[in-house]
Amino acid sequence: MSNSQGSHRAARSARRNRADAPRTYGSYPSSTAYGSRGTAFEGPRGAAREGYEPYLPYVPHPSQERSAPYAPTAPYGTAVPFDDDEDDEDQPWEPWGQRTDRTRPYAAGPYSAGAVGGRAAARRAARRKRTAERPEALRRLVPQALVVVFLAGGTSAFIANDKSIRLSVDGVPRTLHTFADDVGELLADEGVAVGPHDIVAPGPDEEIAAGDDVIVRYGRPVTLTLDGERRRIWTTARTVEAALRQLGVRAEGAYLSASRHSRISRVGLDLNVWTERTVTFMADGRERTIRTNAATVQEAVEQAGIVLRGRDATSVPASSFPRDGQTISVLRITGRKEVREEPIAFRTVHHNDPALFQGTEVITQQGEQGVERVTYELRTVNGVKQKPKPLRSEVVRRPRDQVVKVGTRPMPASVAGAEGLNWTAMAQCESGGRPNAVDSSGTYGGLYQFDTHTWHGLGGTGRPQNAPAAEQTFRAKKLYVQRGASPWPHCGRKLHQ
Template structure:
């Protein structure tokens, strides 16, 4: 059966429409490469923009994440879309800690992004260690030049040690059990350019005997004139054993600390009788004389002087009989200047200067 020209023409129009529609549909499809944190895959999509592609592929991104090209840019056939998720990095460099965000997937890339040149630095983890999306803590210590002053020498060192103590070990400097450093401690961070002095500290224990001073006890005596004193019991110093700890810093004594003390002998107090009786009145006819000059001549001015030849006692060298003849009690040396002079004046009133044949003339000087 022969088809009419009209039928054939209609069939041609339908075929053309179908082919044209198929061609238009195929032209809307795009073949792109999607890279998420370095993981690539080929995607066939009808998405119009980068953001549309990510939504269709269920790739969620945040404000800190890297998307290239930008999500609002159109998507072209054959494009490569890169997504890098941001990762929190807590990084400590030379003791200074801060939190940053990086889109690197391993430590080496993160250091490059941060501009940290750490070729010779200490890094707490492997440089190739991957960084998960939960982040990572990273400790970096850059090389520092440190100089130690120890035992009279300068010891320079380049170190990435975390503490002065570790740096000393790297420099092969051995510390004693009490040694310290200044101006920073052994546990401080060795800053770049620091000059650190090692203090050699040694302790020495010394035990020695020391005297204990005696106390002086005074007893009031109304039979003695004011100003007169007489020792009735000599004081005796005590004795104790004391142990000290001496601390030397670089050979110089720095401190002394008492550790123990033990008394061997208690001190014995010195007992002194002190006069309270009102001083005697003057002796008319004798007060104007130079009694001090006479005393200097007779005894050198010593109220305790004793000349065994007599014996003679005190400032004016009384013998006991003469002393008692003018009302004196005991011995002249039991009394001070006032009492002895008073009795000497009384003697002068009785006998003039004759009791002092050699020095008597001093009374008139």
């Protein structure tokens, strides 16, 4: 048998012995023994236990006093009613060790039945009073309960609509709580303005849920000059290196006007990029191919180790941009300067003269050529002579204009005494019918072979061979009226054929 079981049995035996001793509630016999038989109880393991001192008289605590007078306990064996609603403070205080389970009779001591009934009636009256006060209390609690329910529902909705979102604006992340339904509303609530060149992921019309990530990247304008070609583009990259990578520009070996790690502000950036290219030079009969990122042909020539001396040049302008795969020739130029005098042609000026018959022109001032001194450059390119290149010129003597009078007088239709003759046959005989014919001596000329003196005597000007055929015929008729056919001794007879 365990120690615990022995202890319980010893306790029950002690309670039975105390029940046999005659006593009243609140007073105990002066005895040193435990039971009525005068024997001491044994403990759990057979050891004799000492006698207990007698209990002191019971004095109720002021807090335990009731409205009804205190009454002695009911006789042993009388059942005491048990009320489930009563509190512990409503029960009488019992000495230590004397209180038992309320559903079972007390071990000893007389109880007054009248006192017990009086306390039960008081408790029932108190319960009825509390029951009567409950409806009024409930009526006061209903509005408060409704407010609590409303607040609880609002709090639940507040918690349900609140979302935790991670927003990254131009690379700066932050976590925030929002009630927005979509990305556009979220950005509007946070004061984040986006333009047509900015990137928003997800899109502004996409719905958001708790835990989503929203990314905003601002667009930046870049004026890019790539291998001499200038254009304006937009990029969301924040550095030069990232922008080149985004644009697909190969930066290895390229010349950049700004550092690769330079940041691009939202205002924009001007960026010059010259990529690495293959250029071939032909110089002094040799071919040289290099890889270069030079911005001009002059820089590429220097990188190729080619020295230009004096008038040496390249086949393309030295300031031009060298293209990938381009072949450039180096020109070795030698030369000298030479001064030459060249004639300047004169002008011919015509003036109308009413004294001359129509078709007659007379030179009144002979033209004279001028003289111009010209300096030329005589070049040899790679050993081949080139066409002289004029460098400068100056006029040594100005030319003199030639002045010509042009007749405007109408030609007479006929000459009295000379009509009806065969002038065509005589012209054919004298000059072969040619108005500009001149004899071998140069003395006679024209259709009718006038000498200059006779021609001027008939009113003609200049040389007869320069006059129109009609005028020559007119002058011949006037001579025939004056002298007959004697001026033409051999062909005069043709007039009468």
